[in-house]
Amino acid sequence: MPRRELIPPLKLFGSRTRTSVLILLALLEESYPSELARLLDARPYTIQTMVDALEKEGVVASRTLGRTRRIVLDPRYRAASELRALLQKLAEFEPRLQDIAASKRARPRRKGKPLP
DSSP states (O other): OOOOOOOOOTTTTSSHHHHHHHHHHHHHSOBOHHHHHHHHTOOHHHHHHHHHHHHHTTSEEEEEETTEEEEEEOTTSTTHHHHHHHHHHHHTTOHHHHHHHHHSOSSOOOTTOOOO
């Protein structure tokens, strides 16, 4: 029997963008709507609307630090560990999202450190 090529369920959570937002949150652990919009090349309003809906559903949680709204997958969500595991598995089939997450620096570069 020939091996079938795996096709990721891109619209598993309603749309490709919504699924990508959740996968990126699982990979990055924390982000904010305008950053997700920039990383996904999407309109900020679209991402903000998705984040608002996900927060109402209890899937993500947000907190405001100054003027920045930080969002994370809500650890209190009733299936949080299962959701995180599923999103990590889906990320394996999305090399573009893995590259995006890997390219984002989690902390500032040390002063004087040479660029790679």
